[in-house]
Amino acid sequence: MASHSDSPSMPRPVTQAGRDGLDAILARPGRAVLAFDFDGTLAPIVPDPEQARAHPGAVPALAALAPKVASVAVVTGRPAGVAVRHGGFAGVPGLEHLVVLGHYGAERWDAVTGTVQAPAPHPGVAAVRAELPGFLDDLGAWRGAWIEEKGRAVAVHTRRAQDPQAAFEALRAPLAELASRHGLIVEPGRMVLELRPSGMDKGVALGEYVREAAAGSVLYCGDDLGDLPAFAAVDKLRSDGVPGLLVCSGSSEVAELADRADLVVDGPAGVVRVLEALAAQLG
Numbered sequence: 001m002a003s004h005s006d007s008p009s010m011p012r013p014v015t016q017a018g019r020d021g022l023d024a025i026l027a028r029p030g031r032a033v034l035a036f037d038f039d040g041t042l043a044p045i046v047p048d049p050e051q052a053r054a055h056p057g058a059v060p061a062l063a064a065l066a067p068k069v070a071s072v073a074v075v076t077g078r079p080a081g082v083a084v085r086h087g088g089f090a091g092v093p094g095l096e097h098l099v100v101l102g103h104y105g106a107e108r109w110d111a112v113t114g115t116v117q118a119p120a121p122h123p124g125v126a127a128v129r130a131e132l133p134g135f136l137d138d139l140g141a142w143r144g145a146w147i148e149e150k151g152r153a154v155a156v157h158t159r160r161a162q163d164p165q166a167a168f169e170a171l172r173a174p175l176a177e178l179a180s181r182h183g184l185i186v187e188p189g190r191m192v193l194e195l196r197p198s199g200m201d202k203g204v205a206l207g208e209y210v211r212e213a214a215a216g217s218v219l220y221c222g223d224d225l226g227d228l229p230a231f232a233a234v235d236k237l238r239s240d241g242v243p244g245l246l247v248c249s250g251s252s253e254v255a256e257l258a259d260r261a262d263l264v265v266d267g268p269a270g271v272v273r274v275l276e277a278l279a280a281q282l283g
Contacts, residue, residue: 010277011263013245017238018262021245024217025069029282031216032069035206035230036271038076038083040223041249044268045190047159049078049148054087055268061275063094068282071213074100075202077187077194077226079151080109080116090114103152104196104226105205121152122197124182129154132195135178145171153196164191189224190253203229210237221247221271224254231260247274 013019025032036042039049042058066072072095076083080102084090089098089111100109107118132147132154144161147154156175161167168191176186179195187194187201202222210218210233218237220230234244248261249271258264265271 008273008277008280010274010281011265013262015262017243018245021217021219021238021243021262024243025219025245025278026281028216029069031214032219033071033073033210033213033215033217034065034069034219034278035073035075035209035221037202037222037224037227037230037249038074038078038087040190040251040268041221041271042074042087042268045223045251049155049157052086054089055272057272057276058268059088059092059095061272061279062098063092065275065279065282066094066098068279070215071209072098073206073209074098075105075205075209075220075230076100076102077104077150077153077189077196077202078102080107080118082150084109099209101205101209103150104200104202105208106152106197106200118152122183124179124184124197125152125154125195127182128178128184128195131178131182132156135174139171139174148192150194150196153194155192155194157192159191168193187226189226190251194226201229202227203231203233206230207233207236210242215242217243217245219245219247221249221274222257223249223251223267225256227257228260231257247271 043052043054046052080100083100098111109116145158158164158167175193179186184195185198220234231246238244246262248257248264250264
């Protein structure tokens with residue numbers, strides 16, 4: 001393994017389990033799976049999710065690192081194709097074997113084929129999509145909440161509301177009832193409530209992918225409540241003897257992930273520095 005004096009240094013995890021995970025990745029990179037959330041981790045959070053784009057340093061850093069490890073995956077609640085477009089992942093030298101697990105693993109895009117594999121959507125999503133505009137109109141006190149169409153899910157954002165946190169809290173119970181009526185669940189996030197099918201989350205997606213790759217170590221980096229199942233999956237892998245490193249792309253909006261992480265960095269820019277440091281240490 002080579003290191004370079006002009007390259008960023010790899011911050012040391014604060015937990016022993018995290019240090020063991022990092023050491024395993026560095027010692028046997030050819031067996032390491034590195035997985036990342038998209039929004040808030042590889043891409044800064046923005047008021048309009050359609051305007052989200054990967055941090056300028058993210059794709060070059062991933063491309064430098066990916067050939068040195070077993071696999072790099074993006075695990076996101078977004079449709080896989082949307083994450084690919086917003087990330088700029090297609091056709092990038094070095095990312096020929098990138099995998100994007102979209103809709104919490106329900107969709108899969110492989111750079112090798114450039115295609116998305118996906119099952120039929122849950123019928124409850126179409127029903128909620130039709131009902132939601134009138135449903136929110138009836139809750140007219142929360143003007144400023146708006147709907148994001150996600151294909152296999154529908155999200156209600158409160159970031160543009162006059163009081164985003166109050167709107168978020170007020171909508172949680174009504175949206176949970178609406179979701180339940182159509183066989184869906186509500187996944188809370190950073191000023192967003194996503195109505196989607198149950199039975200698939202980032203933990204399931206990550207665990208299945210790590211097993212498929214026969215990984216000897218794993219890194220997962222996320223920023224939001226939806227990443228907690230992936231953190232739990234890494235904890236389970238550790239208990240099964242697969243070393244793991246949990247990284248939080250820190251923000252002032254979500255404390256739960258930072259409390260669980262082995263390493264907290266300063267948002268997507270901090271994630272990019274970790275990627276660059278890992279690539280430099282692996283030579």
